[in-house]
Amino acid sequence: MKNDLKRLLQPIALPGGKALPSRILPGPMDGIMTPEFCLAMMEFDLLPGWITPFIRISHNTPRVNKLLLRLEPYRPLPIVAQIMGINREHLAKTAGILTTLDGVLGVELNCACPSPTVLRSGSGSAHLHNPEWIRDTLLAMRDACPSGGIGVKIRSGFESPDELPHILDAVRSACPNWIVLHYRTAKEMYRTIPDGHNRFKIARQLLPESILFASGDIFTCEQALSVIRDSTVDGVTPARGLLHNPWLIRDIEAVCRGETPPERNTASFLVRLIKLVAENPKWRPGLILEIAKNIWGGNSERFKSLASDPRPSAMLAKIRDCLT
Numbered sequence: 001m002k003n004d005l006k007r008l009l010q011p012i013a014l015p016g017g018k019a020l021p022s023r024i025l026p027g028p029m030d031g032i033m034t035p036e037f038c039l040a041m042m043e044f045d046l047l048p049g050w051i052t053p054f055i056r057i058s059h060n061t062p063r064v065n066k067l068l069l070r071l072e073p074y075r076p077l078p079i080v081a082q083i084m085g086i087n088r089e090h091l092a093k094t095a096g097i098l099t100t101l102d103g104v105l106g107v108e109l110n111c112a113c114p115s116p117t118v119l120r121s122g123s124g125s126a127h128l129h130n131p132e133w134i135r136d137t138l139l140a141m142r143d144a145c146p147s148g149g150i151g152v153k154i155r156s157g158f159e160s161p162d163e164l165p166h167i168l169d170a171v172r173s174a175c176p177n178w179i180v181l182h183y184r185t186a187k188e189m190y191r192t193i194p195d196g197h198n199r200f201k202i203a204r205q206l207l208p209e210s211i212l213f214a215s216g217d218i219f220t221c222e223q224a225l226s227v228i229r230d231s232t233v234d235g236v237t238p239a240r241g242l243l244h245n246p247w248l249i250r251d252i253e254a255v256c257r258g259e260t261p262p263e264r265n266t267a268s269f270l271v272r273l274i275k276l277v278a279e280n281p282k283w284r285p286g287l288i289l290e291i292a293k294n295i296w297g298g299n300s301e302r303f304k305s306l307a308s309d310p311r312p313s314a315m316l317a318k319i320r321d322c323l324t
Contacts, residue, residue: 005228005256008235012211014177016147018105021048021078024224024252027180027215027239028053028082034287035073036276041242042077044269047249049078051180051237054110056123057085061093068101079103080151084110086122088133092140099148106149106177109137112215114155114186125186128158131170138174153180153215156199159187164199168206178211180237200231213237219244221261224252243294266295267322274319278312285310 011019026041030053041047055062055070071079081098085091095107111134113124127134134152141150152171157163163185171179181203183196200214214233218224219241227236241248246269251261274288289307296302305318 005225005258008228008256009253012178012234014106014149015145016099018148020080020105020149020178022253023213023235024249024256025049025051025080025213025235025237026242026249027051027237029239029242030054032243032287032290033073034277036273036280037287038073039276040269040273041246043272044246045250046242046246047077049080049105050074051080051108052082054082054084054113054124055094057083057087057090057094059087059090061090061097064097064101067094067098071101071104075103077103078105080106080108080149082108082110082153084113084118084123088137088140091137092144095141095148095150096144099145104148106151107141107145108151108153108178108180109134109141110153112153112155112180112182112186114184114189119186125155125158128155128163128167128186131167134167135170135174138171138176142174142176149177151178151180152176153182155182155184155186156203157185159185161185161199161202164202165206168203172207172210176210178213178234179207180213180215182215184216197227197230200227200233204231204233211235215239219248221248221251221255225255240294243291245295246291265322267319270295270319271316274312274315283312285312285315288315 008023011021013019026047028051033053052074081104083091083094098104098107110124111127118124119126138150138152154167183199184193196216203212212233213235214227215237218236218238224236238248246266247264254261292303292306306315
């Protein structure tokens with residue numbers, strides 16, 4: 001098993017001589033991956049690269065300068081730029097532009113977001129109703145970017161996981177370089193699903209030759225290893241698990257090398273993040289409180305104390321007490 005785990009540390013070759021640096025990558029988190037969060041993660045060297053939150057492509061193809069601005073918080077690490085929309089032509093043209101930009105390894109099509117606002121626009125998980133649209137859009141993106149990787153993020157279905165074989169059949173025929181599967185359906189949103197790992201197993205059986213990443217409820221090294229062991233996926237993309245433990249990706253990597261992750265005090269990450277967020281004239285403590293809630297729990301005395309006085313100086317004083 002130890003040797004099998006080492007494969008997660010191997011890069012994945014992509015067109016144009018590029019490569020995903022690892023098979024353990026952060027899942028995108030819209031609203032969380034702010035410039036301050038990204039900078040703190042990179043200063044602590046907590047990840048090998050980024051999959052960005054989706055860039056919404058609506059009625060036109062964004063200009064290069066606009067795309068560069070969206071990608072700036074994730075530099076200088078390697079970037080997979082995620083895009084979302086309904087217009088195939090604009091999505092393909094945008095993918096073509098993105099893969100020519102320095103540091104961009106590839107583009108991922110978001111067909112997984114279950115937000116009601118996104119669904120009303122016909123985007124995100126709404127595309128699971130029409131897997132052939134996903135296939136044709138991936139093919140158009142491939143034609144537009146011969147020198148970069150093309151991937152897709154999907155869910156196990158819209159209404160039911162029984163839809164998964166049809167979805168995967170369409171996606172597989174487009175030959176994406178990687179597929180990220182979130183095991184819940186769009187309708188299940190964020191509910192606890194007892195047979196989640198079984199859906200990864202089914203996907204693995206249906207996609208024996210595809211690079212398959214697992215997404216959903218990966219909060220600990222043990223959960224990551226369980227997914228890998230149960231379904232033999234090629235990689236994992238922890239997302240909200242990074243709010244519980246910002247070192248999660250590095251800890252999973254350590255386990256894959258046969259090492260025991262060291263004990264760490266996550267308060268040091270919060271201290272740096274507070275200082276970065278406080279540099280913005282419009283002080284918004286929401287991100288700090290969200291991460292603190294994930295680390296310590298919403299009912300913990302530490303979190304309640306932090307939330308009672310969300311000024312930067314007060315937060316820093318209270319969190320520094322946790323470092324001593």
